Amino acid sequence: VLLHAVEAGISTVRVYPSGRSVAIFGDSGARRSLLLSFPIRFREALVGSFADLAGLSTGRECVVESTFQLETETGIRAFRISVLRGLSGVETVVTVIPDLRSVIALDSIGFHPEQTEITRRLLSMQDGLILVSSPAAEGVATTIYAMLRESYRAGSRVVTVEETHRFRNDGYIQLERHEVEKRFGGKWTRLAETLEPDALMIESVSDKKELLDLVHIARRGIPVFCGAQGVNLSRTLETLFSLEVDPFLLVRVVRLVMHQRLVDLLCPECRRAVPAVPSLQLVGENYREKLETMVQEVTFYVRAGCPxxxxxxxxxxxxxxxxLPFTPGVQHQIFSDEPLEEKLARIVGENLRSAFPSVEDLLRRGMVTFDDVFPFFR
Ligand SMILES: [Zn+2]
Structure with a gap:
């Protein structure tokens, strides 16, 4: 059933009761199809056999989860299974973990061309720390994987630590955070000493202490890519420079700090053109002129809804x-005598490669609503 699901482009397989039967359904984006159906008395056995496949023993817990792999003639496929024990009995959900190779490249993740070029150049140095901050963890792993794929070819020892696996990459040593807790006492330095990676990816650092450990790992020559929660780029920089480490050392180790925000893309089938033009009043001064030009030239869209x-x-x-690439210019500015806050504000003001060109491009192509990208105009 699972291998058929992979072949058929099904992303999720669910087993749950449907009337007096227990059914196996496959979800592929917009479509749900019935794959198999059994009399309801086979329910426990059916869920149990999926759990066996993943080496899970299902007891009385409400939810158990695991990842597992199946080997086929064309390669290895990875799955994530959740067995849920609710009031209405036991159910299971199996998600196909997409193959990384087919989904991510550096020029498909929302950089505009100048940003792609800067990032490529910094990645080619194969050292230092690259920090990706973001209001929520969603999408950070995708971004880091795209950068890893750009700079580390087959044969490199890349170690990744995610909260839970979402992508599979044949060549990488992929760990989930709970495994790091168990095997290395949650210590990044111990992990780095034991596994000796060519590059290390941490999806999400939880506090300053962890970030500081990663700075030291990068200083010892292991390139580190890490995600961190943050509201904007300036705040993330403040966090970085509040670490208990010599700022001289810090600017030599950090290569790139970036802040990531996700925007929803309009459904091209049902988006609606609107004559109304966005109000210029709340728009930041730097962007007002740009927006005035766009209002003359661009059709704005709002969302509707369709099947x-x-x-x-x-x-x-x-x-x-x-x-914010840490160029020699930025490194130099860090050493000026200004108070930290003013210094960082000036550095951001003069060196930021902002998301704005991407935002303008999306608006001109009618792919986003003005309301959804309004925060970029502040
Ligand atoms: Zn639609």
Missing amino acids: RCRGTGYSGKMALFDL
Whole structure:
């Protein structure tokens, strides 16, 4: 059933009761199809056999989860299974973990061309720390994987630590955070010493202490890519420079700090053109002139809803980035005598490669609503 699901482009397989039967359904984006159906008395056995496949023992817990792999003639496929024990009995959900190779490249993640070029150049140095901050963890792993794929070819020892696996990459050593807790006492330095990676990816650092450990790992020559929660680029920089480490050392180790925000993309089937033009009043001064020009030239759209987008009006998301590369110029500015806050504000003001060109591009192509990208105009 699972291998058939992979072949048929099904992303999720669910086993749950349907009337007096227990049914196996396959979800592929917009479509749900019935794959198999059994008399209800086979319910426990059916769920149990999926759990066996993943080496899970299902007891009385409400939810148990695991990842597992199946080997086929064409390669290895990875799955995530959740067994849920609710009031109405036991159910299971198996998600196909997409193959990384088919989904991510550096020029498909929302950088505009200048940002792609800067990032490529910094990645080619194969050292230092690259920090991706974001209001929520969603999408950060995708961004880091795209950068890893750009700079580390087959044969490199890349170690990744995610909260839970979402992508599979044949060549990488992929760990989930709970495994790091168990095997290395949650210590990044111990992990780095034991596994000796060519590059290390941490999806999400939880506090300053962890971030500081990663700075030291990068200082010892292991390139580190890490995600961190943050409201904007300036705040993330403040966090970085509040670490208990010599700022001279810090600017030599950090290569790139970026802040990522996700925007919803309009469903192209049902988006509606609107004559109304956005109000210029709340728009930041730097952007007012730009927006005035765009209002003359661009058709603005709002969302509607259709069967293809399940009535949401959106189809997919895109990550947009503010980038601050730590160029020699930035390194130099860090050493000036100004107070830290003013210094950082000036550095951001003069060196930021903002997401704005991507935002303008999306608006001109009618792929986003003005309301959804309004925060970029502040
Ligand atoms: Zn639609």
